[in-house]
Amino acid sequence: xxxxxKKVLLDGSMLIIESxxxxxxxxxxxxxxxxANNLYSYGAKRFPAALAAPDEITTLQWMSGYxxxxxxxxxxxxxxxxxxxxxxxxxxxxxxxxxxIVLAQRLGPATGTATMGAQGDVLLMNGTISGGSSLPTLCxxxxxxxxxxxxxxxxxxxxxxxxxxxxxxKDDVMTLRxxxxxxxxxxxxxxxxxxxxEGPYASYSPGENLVxxxxxxxxxxxxxxxxxSTHDTRGILQNSTPEALGNTKRLxxxxxxxxxxxxxxxxxxxxxxxxxxxxxxITAQAAREAVSKLRxxxxxxxxxxxxxxxxxxPEYFNIMEKYDRVVIAEENQTGQYRxxxxxxxxxxxxxxxxxIGRIITPGExxxxxxxxx
Amino acid sequence: MVKTFLDxxxxxxxxxxxxxxxxxxxxxxxxxxxxxxxxxxxxxxxGCHGIIDRKFHTHxxxxxxxxxxxLAAGISAGLADPRKKVVVYIGDGGTSIGINHLLGxxxxxxxxxxxxxxxxxxxxxxxxxxxxxxxSFNIRASMSGFTEEYLxxxxxxxxxxxxxxxxxxxxxxxxxxxxxxxRVPGFSLVEVLEVCPSYGLKQNKDVTVANISEKFDLPLTxxxxxxxxxxxxxxxxxxPSLLDSMKPVSVEFGHNLKGPFTLLMGGSAxxxxxxxxxxxxxxxxxxxxxxTKKGSYPVTVGxxxxxxxxxxxxxxxxxxxxxxxxxxxxxxxxxxxxxKKRIEGMxxxxxxxxxxxxxxxxxxxxxxxDFRGQVPGREINLSMAIVMLGIxxxxxxxxxxxxISDNKIGGKMDVAKLVAASDALRAQIxx
Numbered sequence: 001x002x003x004x005x006k007k008v009l010l011d012g013s014m015l016i017i018e019s020x021x022x023x024x025x026x027x028x029x030x031x032x033x034x035x036a037n038n039l040y041s042y043g044a045k046r047f048p049a050a051l052a053a054p055d056e057i058t059t060l061q062w063m064s065g066y067x068x069x070x071x072x073x074x075x076x077x078x079x080x081x082x083x084x085x086x087x088x089x090x091x092x093x094x095x096x097x098x099x100x101i102v103l104a105q106r107l108g109p110a111t112g113t114a115t116m117g118a119q120g121d122v123l124l125m126n127g128t129i130s131g132g133s134s135l136p137t138l139c140x141x142x143x144x145x146x147x148x149x150x151x152x153x154x155x156x157x158x159x160x161x162x163x164x165x166x167x168x169x170k171d172d173v174m175t176l177r178x179x180x181x182x183x184x185x186x187x188x189x190x191x192x193x194x195x196x197x198e199g200p201y202a203s204y205s206p207g208e209n210l211v212x213x214x215x216x217x218x219x220x221x222x223x224x225x226x227x228x229s230t231h232d233t234r235g236i237l238q239n240s241t242p243e244a245l246g247n248t249k250r251l252x253x254x255x256x257x258x259x260x261x262x263x264x265x266x267x268x269x270x271x272x273x274x275x276x277x278x279x280x281x282i283t284a285q286a287a288r289e290a291v292s293k294l295r296x297x298x299x300x301x302x303x304x305x306x307x308x309x310x311x312x313x314p315e316y317f318n319i320m321e322k323y324d325r326v327v328i329a330e331e332n333q334t335g336q337y338r339x340x341x342x343x344x345x346x347x348x349x350x351x352x353x354x355x356i357g358r359i360i361t362p363g364e365x366x367x368x369x370x371x372x373x
Numbered sequence: 374m375v376k377t378f379l380d381x382x383x384x385x386x387x388x389x390x391x392x393x394x395x396x397x398x399x400x401x402x403x404x405x406x407x408x409x410x411x412x413x414x415x416x417x418x419x420g421c422h423g424i425i426d427r428k429f430h431t432h433x434x435x436x437x438x439x440x441x442x443x444l445a446a447g448i449s450a451g452l453a454d455p456r457k458k459v460v461v462y463i464g465d466g467g468t469s470i471g472i473n474h475l476l477g478x479x480x481x482x483x484x485x486x487x488x489x490x491x492x493x494x495x496x497x498x499x500x501x502x503x504x505x506x507x508x509s510f511n512i513r514a515s516m517s518g519f520t521e522e523y524l525x526x527x528x529x530x531x532x533x534x535x536x537x538x539x540x541x542x543x544x545x546x547x548x549x550x551x552x553x554x555x556r557v558p559g560f561s562l563v564e565v566l567e568v569c570p571s572y573g574l575k576q577n578k579d580v581t582v583a584n585i586s587e588k589f590d591l592p593l594t595x596x597x598x599x600x601x602x603x604x605x606x607x608x609x610x611x612x613p614s615l616l617d618s619m620k621p622v623s624v625e626f627g628h629n630l631k632g633p634f635t636l637l638m639g640g641s642a643x644x645x646x647x648x649x650x651x652x653x654x655x656x657x658x659x660x661x662x663x664x665t666k667k668g669s670y671p672v673t674v675g676x677x678x679x680x681x682x683x684x685x686x687x688x689x690x691x692x693x694x695x696x697x698x699x700x701x702x703x704x705x706x707x708x709x710x711x712x713k714k715r716i717e718g719m720x721x722x723x724x725x726x727x728x729x730x731x732x733x734x735x736x737x738x739x740x741x742x743d744f745r746g747q748v749p750g751r752e753i754n755l756s757m758a759i760v761m762l763g764i765x766x767x768x769x770x771x772x773x774x775x776x777i778s779d780n781k782i783g784g785k786m787d788v789a790k791l792v793a794a795s796d797a798l799r800a801q802i803x804x
Contacts, residue, residue, distance in 0.1 A: 008619040009654050009664070018615045027451070034672060048610045051450065054477045058443045061436070061474070065447015068414075068434055073447075091437050114672055142691075175693055176651070176666040178658045181616055217414045217432040218452055225426070227435045236427045237435065289692040359694040 006181040013038035013173040015146035015184075016102060016166070017046050022187040023151035024158075025100065026071040029053050029062045031081060034114040035170040036104040039076035047074070056081040060088030067097035068226055070192075070216030072154060076102040079121055080111055086128055089163050091228040093129055093251065096204070096212065098157035098164075100150070105169040105281075107357060116357060117170035119281050122336035125165055125310055133252040134311035136160065138264065139167040141284035141305050143177060147184050149264065149307060155190050156262045160254060161211055167309065169282045169331070171359070195222070203235040204247055210254035255311050264307035267319060273300035275369055276323040280306050280337065283329045283353075283360045290329075290365035301369055312340060329353040329365050378403050378410050380428045389570035391543035391582060392422050392490055396429075399460065399488070401548030402555055403431075406458065413458045416445040418471075420464035421497055422490040431460075439463070439471030446474070446483040450606050458555060459485040465505035466495040468526055472504070475526065475562070479535035481604045482559035488551065489526060492567040500572025507589035511576035523589065530562050531596065536603070537561035539595035542582050553595070559603040566591060622658040625775070628768040630662065633686035636761075637701040637715055639708025640754055642670060642679045646704065648782060649754035650681040656776035657685040660768040665693045669711075678711035685767070698722065700765065701737070702757045704744065706730055725761050725802075727753075740764060742802040747794045752786060759795040764803045770795075 017028075017039060028043030028050045044050045049071075053059040056077060063073035077085065082103055092099060103125075107116035125137045136156050138149050150166060157164040195201055195213035201222035204212045212233075217224050225235030230244045238244035266284075268291065279287035284305045291303040304319055320326050320341070326349060328338040335352035342350050353360055353368045379400040384393040403413060413431035417423040419438035426433035436444045445461040452459070468475060468489055478485065493510050495501040500513040504524040527538040536559030541550050543565050554561040566585045568574055579588075586593050636653075640646040647668050654664040667682045682695045701716050703709050703726040709716075713733050716724060720736040728741040740760070748756040755777055762770040774792055777783045 006621040007658055008616075008621055009651065009658065009666075010619065014615050021612075022614075029447075042615055046612055046615050048612065049450075049606050049608065051606065054473065057440065058446075058474060058477060061440050061443030062447035062450065064436070065444050065449070066451035067447075068444075069448050069451025071451050087437060088440065091440075095434075095436075115669065171667065171693060174668070176654065176664075176668075177690070177693070178622075178654070178662075178664045181619065181621070184616075217434065217448060218454070218457065219432075220409070220411050223411060223430065224432045225435075226433070227426075228437055229435060235433070235435075237424065285692045286694065292691070361694055361696055362692055363696065 004182060007178050008181055009176050010179055011038055011174055011176050012140070012143060012146035012168065014042050015143065016150050016173070017042035019147050019150040019187055020074055020100065020154065021046050021048070022189065023154040024072055024189040025074045025154060027051065027066050027073045029059050029066070029073055029075050031056050031059050031077070033078045033081045035106055035117070035174055036076040036078050036102065038173055039102055039104065043074065043076065056084035057088060060085040060092065063099050064088065064092045064095065064097050067092065067099050068095070068217050070218060072158065073099045074102065076104065078104050078106050079108050082121070082124070089128055089135070090130055092163045093133070093135065094228045095226040096161035097226070098161055100153045100157055100164050100166055102166045102168060104173045105167065113357070115170065117282055117331065117359065118356065119169060119283065119331040120336070120356070121167070122309065122330070122332065123339065125167065126340055131248070134255055136162055136164040136255060136262065137167055137310040138164065139281050139307055139309050140172050141266070141280055141307060143179060145307065146172065151187050151190065152262065152264060158190055158192055159211065160258060161214055162255070167281065171282045202233045204231065205233040206250060206254070209258050210250055259311055259313055262308055263313040263315065265316070266303070266305040266307070268303040270295065270300050270302050273302045274323060275325040275327060276302045276304055276320060277327050277329065277365060277369065278304045278306070278320070279329040280309065281330070283331050286360050286362045287329050287365055290362035290369070293362060294366055294369060299370065309337065316341070325349045327351055327353060327365065327368050329360055331355055331360055375404055376410060378413070378430055380430070384428060385424050386421065387570050390421070391567040392425065394543050395422070395488060395490060395565055396425050398546060398548040398551050401546065402551035403458070405548060405552040406555055408458055412456060413460060414448055416441045416448065416459065416461045418463040418467040419497070420467055420490070422462050422464055425462070439467040439469070440474060441467065442471060442478050442487055443474035445485050446478045446481070449483045449485050450604065453606055455484065455558065460555070461485055461487040463487060463489055465489065465491040465493060465503040469504035469524070472529065475530055476533040479530040479533035479560045479562070482534060482536055482601050483604045484559055486551070486555045487560070487562040489562065489564040490567060491564050492569040492573060494569055494572055496569050496572060500569065507591070510580070510589065513572055513576060523591070526564055527562070527594070530560070531598065534601055535560045535562055535598060536601035537595070537597050540564045540566065540591060540593050542586060542593065543567045544582050550595070557597070559601045622655055624659060624661040626660040626769050626772040628660040628662055628687065630685065630687050630767050633684055633688065633690065634767055635695045635699045636683040636685070637695070637698045637712055638681040638683065638754065639701070639712040640679055640704035641707040642674060642676050644679070644704060644750050644753060646679040646681060646708070646754050649758055650683060652755065652776045652780050653758045653773060654683060656772040657768060659772050659776060662687060662768065663690050665690050667693065678707040680708060680711050700724070700761060702726070702754070702761050703730065704753045704757055723764065725757050725764070740802040742798045744798060747798055748791060752791050756791060756795045756798065759792065760799045760802070763796070763799040
């Protein structure tokens with residue numbers, strides 16, 4: 001397929017929206033917020049259905065309703081909107097409803113600076129679900145990911161019956177760049193599996209992979225019960241019966257058991273390197289360039305770009321333990337993913353490159369690798 | 374054969390609670406409509422009424438406190454099937470916390486019937502007052518000190534555009550009243566007046582279901598809005614790909630770059646800085662270069678500065694940030710002020726600007742000309758870009774001129790005149 005280059009000037013938002021629709025997303029429900037506005041505009045233009053919600057709580061509720069009716073809903077927001085969504089994300093998580101939320105990070109706290117990029121919501125992704133269960137989170141690290149990760153988000157959401165966050169930042173979704181459309185691989189529509197048995201159906205009776213087969217509330221053969229409160233396999237509210245608690249535990253277990261199918265990362269290892277540069281999201285671009293420059297200067301360094309942030313795939317630790325030093329670069333103050341991977345206390349051999357209110361440069365990463373080793 | 378919607382054995386309510394009458398009348402109303410149980414979705418809220426869903430043979434969805442109406446709106450829109458019936462249960466507490474959802478659903482006329490169980494207090498948490506509690510109704514844990522006025526939910530949703538509203542009392546069989554609401558296409562709401570046997574009766578010994586209406590001036594009524602139209606969600610399944618409308622840029626020119634070149638542009642909102650930068654980026658692409666462009670401007674896009682960071686490179690651009698800029702093009706005081714520190718940080722390169730502005734001291738060579746006097750404000754950034762290309766020679770200014778002509782703004786201006794003025798300026802300030 002050596003087609004002629006087809007270079008255009010576009011932003012990541014356009015690729016994300018087009019990719020989501022091609023993968024089978026049905027409806028975009030949005031409330032405008034900077035820096036997610038391009039996603040909103042393209043969503044309004046491209047999706048098979050698009051609804052303007054009056055606020056972000058409504059957004060998540062409408063999305064949940066659509067998901068209950070058998071559709072795949074998408075929204076895009078930033079922290080202030082996401083904060084309003086959290087209780088409803090928990091509801092969708094408990095009801096096991098598929099959906100994708102694109103979160104374009106900006107500088108906080110609170111309204112912070114709407115037009116300033118950031119990677120400050122990583123711990124929030126880790127703590128969104130009450131009880132500590134993981135909210136599946138994929139993180140875009142370059143323009144290619146804007147095309148390739150959205151379908152994986154849809155696949156994860158549908159196959160695991162769960163909300164999925166596609167984490168981005170202002171630069172991912174607003175920076176214009178020349179890009180060759182002929183280089184974009186085709187995207188297959190994600191086909192959905194439904195319960196097909198003749199016998200009784202229980203909305204939360206798990207299949208082999210611990211995921212309950214789905215039926216929409218339009219089904220005319222089987223009764224569907226969806227419940228946000230602690231419930232048994234039939235979806236009947238229970239306080240704390242073993243069956244109901246087992247169902248709650250299964251929400252994490254289904255993600256853990258199938259995590260290998262949704263583990264995405266770039267690993268560029270150099271033989272003999274003692275240092276591993278770890279970065280994700282917008283800072284991954286600086287890390288890629290930093291590692292190239294280090295190698296050009298004759299310094300050995302490996303690069304690891306996690307794209308599946310949560311749940312943390314166990315193999316990440318196998319990758320990192322091979323190195324004497326791990327340098328984690330991320331655009332937040334306290335090293336949020338570093339805390340997730342290595343805890344809050346100091347750890348020999350582990351250091352961070354952090355900043356807020358500005359993009360981290362390759363030079364800062366190089367300096368950390370060379371000077372503080 | 375009469376269809377069964379409700380398992381009436383051991384309904385999960387306190388003795389004397391009229392929630393059970395709402396459940397029974399709901400079943401009977403659905404029987405009157407002669408609909409199949411699996412063509413009905415019952416959406417319940419948090420509150421005593423919400424625990425009824427286990428007893429219904431319909432599809433049931435049990436959501437968050439105060440959000441059942443919004444959740445049901447999504448279900449109704451997602452089903453988009455007038456044969457389906459979406460019935461929503463909510464209490465007066467849920468109505469208080471989620472009133473915006475009721476207004477929003479009524480405003481858009483999502484097809485659903487909302488049944489407000491108004492027993493005038495929060496029954497699950499100990500009998501606290503809600504926005505629907507009349508001021509003179511005695512409450513165990515009353516927090517007085519603000520308005521005592523009762524919130525008339527009928528009036529609110531009616532004003533928002535609801536197709537049908539009614540207020541009834543939870544007495545006897547009121548299935549006909551519920552069926553009437555369920556037949557209405559669009560948003561219908563029935564407020565059912567009740568008294569909570571656990572927290573309402575003891576404190577209000579003279580209150581009964583039969584006298585609530587009169588005692589608290591809550592008129593029993595039903596009103597149809599003939600103008601209301603059920604929400605229709607546009608089907609746009611055949612929307613074209615966003616990428617189809619993108620016009621590819623073909624390579625028609627060459628360039629003189631061996632590595633990345635970084636450019637800052639700064640000006641004022643309304644003078645086309647972003648458009649000029651987009652055209653510059655397109656021009657660079659027509660010379661076979663890769664390009665990234667980041668815009669920066671206040672959230673009030675029509676005022677203040679407007680700035681851009683551009684990288685053009687024959688190589689793939691991995692990191693899109695700019696440390697020290699190679700060149701800066703500044704068309705206004707706003708732009709100069711915004712880029713002051715960046716220009717001060719330049720250790721070489723050039724700054725192109727209007728002679729009227731003071732350029733911060735730096736290692737850059739300054740080319741200042743009478744741009745404001747020679748070209749209109751809306752074209753000043755285009756002119757500076759042409760001059761910049763003429764002096765730097767990174768790629769032909771002709772590529773920029775062609776990109777201007779190909780852009781829709783090219784048809785709204787005299788491109789030849791702009792080129793002539795820019796060439797003259799370049800001759801004056803170029804070195």
